[in-house]
Amino acid sequence: MTSLKQTPLHPLHLSLGAKMVPFAGYDMPVQYPLGVMKEHLHTRANAGLFDVSHMGQVIVRGSTFDAAATGLERLIPVDVLGLGENRQRYGFFTNADGGIEDDLMLANRGDHVFVVVNAACKDADIAHMKAELKPDLTVTEITDRALLALQGPAAEGVLGTLDPRAAEMRFMDVATLDLDGVEAWVSRSGYTGEDGYEISIPSEEAAAVAQALLDHPDVEPIGLGARDSLRLEAGLCLYGHDIDQTTSPVEAALVWAIQKVRRAGGEREGGFPGADVILGQFGNPVARNRVGLLPTGRAPMREGVALFASEDAADAIGEITSGGFGPTVGGPVAMGYVSSDHAARGTTLYGELRGKRHPLTVAKTPFTPANFKR
Numbered sequence: 001m002t003s004l005k006q007t008p009l010h011p012l013h014l015s016l017g018a019k020m021v022p023f024a025g026y027d028m029p030v031q032y033p034l035g036v037m038k039e040h041l042h043t044r045a046n047a048g049l050f051d052v053s054h055m056g057q058v059i060v061r062g063s064t065f066d067a068a069a070t071g072l073e074r075l076i077p078v079d080v081l082g083l084g085e086n087r088q089r090y091g092f093f094t095n096a097d098g099g100i101e102d103d104l105m106l107a108n109r110g111d112h113v114f115v116v117v118n119a120a121c122k123d124a125d126i127a128h129m130k131a132e133l134k135p136d137l138t139v140t141e142i143t144d145r146a147l148l149a150l151q152g153p154a155a156e157g158v159l160g161t162l163d164p165r166a167a168e169m170r171f172m173d174v175a176t177l178d179l180d181g182v183e184a185w186v187s188r189s190g191y192t193g194e195d196g197y198e199i200s201i202p203s204e205e206a207a208a209v210a211q212a213l214l215d216h217p218d219v220e221p222i223g224l225g226a227r228d229s230l231r232l233e234a235g236l237c238l239y240g241h242d243i244d245q246t247t248s249p250v251e252a253a254l255v256w257a258i259q260k261v262r263r264a265g266g267e268r269e270g271g272f273p274g275a276d277v278i279l280g281q282f283g284n285p286v287a288r289n290r291v292g293l294l295p296t297g298r299a300p301m302r303e304g305v306a307l308f309a310s311e312d313a314a315d316a317i318g319e320i321t322s323g324g325f326g327p328t329v330g331g332p333v334a335m336g337y338v339s340s341d342h343a344a345r346g347t348t349l350y351g352e353l354r355g356k357r358h359p360l361t362v363a364k365t366p367f368t369p370a371n372f373k374r
Contacts, residue, residue: 007053008146008203009210016221024119026054029223036225040327043192043230044368047152048222049213056122057142057200060129061112068113071137072106075129077249077272079259083108088172088187090257092249093125098277099245100252101128103237105198107174107187114174114185116147116198118239145185146206151196151230153371154218159186159197162212166197171372179209191227193234193370232333233326235292235365241303242290242321242335248274250281251337253290288318289343292365293334293351296358300324300332301351308350309342311357317342320351328368335365 004027013020018029029051031039042048062068069080078091085108093101102121107114117125122141129139150159159166163177169188177184182205190196201209213219228238237243243252261267264279295301300323307318318338326333342349345364350357 008206009051012207031223031225032221037327039222039226040229042220043152044328046218047154047158049219050149050222052149053146054119056117058115059112059140062137071133077258077262079261085110086174088174094274096273098248098274100243144203145200146203148199149190151190151192151194155196158216171374180212192230195371195373232322233328233368251286285340288337289340291343292363293360294363295332295360301334305351311350333367
């Protein structure tokens with residue numbers, strides 16, 4: 001068996017009594033003694049600290065920011081060139097068939113682009129960038145920095161005790177802060193639907209900064225279990241589940257992430273892998289759509305559950321890609337893909353569990369309101 005990698009916070013997780021599990025090649029905390037349900041609710045009410053150091057941190061640099069941005073726009077169907085300095089944006093790599101190779105966050109740091117990619121895809125993503133962007137641009141993986149996420153309505157007050165400038169940041173702002181003498185690259189963003197920050201810090205300082213945040217009475221450590229239920233309630237996609245190489249941004253309801261300048265008729269229309277496929281889907285029906293789903297009753301419907309148009313329909317019209325119990329919602333929530341003629345909100349569908357079909361309703365996402373600081 002291949003040995004699992006460890007993040008710089010691994011000893012801290014063990015000291016906090018975390019239950020560790022394999023995830024994307026790393027030994028990661030799935031929950032702490034507080035338990036998944038209470039961790040989830042604590043993050044919604046106060047602040048939770050997540051270790052996301054397994055994710056990839058990458059610097060793309062050219063002779064200027066514009067050079068780096070122009071290069072990345074050959075791989076990513078979003079407006080990188082028009083991104084303001086010290087601002088961040090969501091994006092994704094696409095393939096020739098219009099599918100999504102990975103989703104990511106990218107930031108304008110003045111003289112370079114800072115990119116954060118998913119842990120399971122980071123080796124492939126970095127290889128892809130190097131193959132497509134060199135020699136004009138340099139692509140450097142940052143391996144000596146940890147990544148933390150501080151999420152929840154109390155996050156601003158907590159981080160502000162270490163650097164008051166945290167309160168001045170808006171949603172998707174990026175800044176360099178001083179956290180107890182440690183240089184931190186901080187974005188006001190996250191993966192929970194709550195206000196909060198993602199914090200890149202030198203690996204050797206990670207445990208001390210994490211402990212300083214945990215020493216605040218509003219903060220609890222949060223594991224992968226609650227991270228998943230929080231992002232599901234927020235209607236956020238998990239790569240490899242809700243989006244993958246076979247799903248287009250249009251099918252995945254991610255058209256908001258493709259700015260007008262990159263769409264048909266825009267100043268920099270297309271020019272990315274699968275552009276003809278993706279832009280051709282704008283304004284036209286697609287075979288399937290990602291939708292929110294609210295199962296009836298208390299039993300969650302999880303990934304892989306087949307969806308049917310009626311209790312006795314012979315053929316499935318879709319499948320759940322993410323599902324579980326939503327602690328904030330107080331009931332089960334799910335997302336999945338259904339044929340476009342069954343994707344309207346309010347449509348009743350049926351999920352098959354252990355040979356029986358149970359009703360669920362196509363619903364708006366997010367399931368709980370977002371609390372970002374605009």
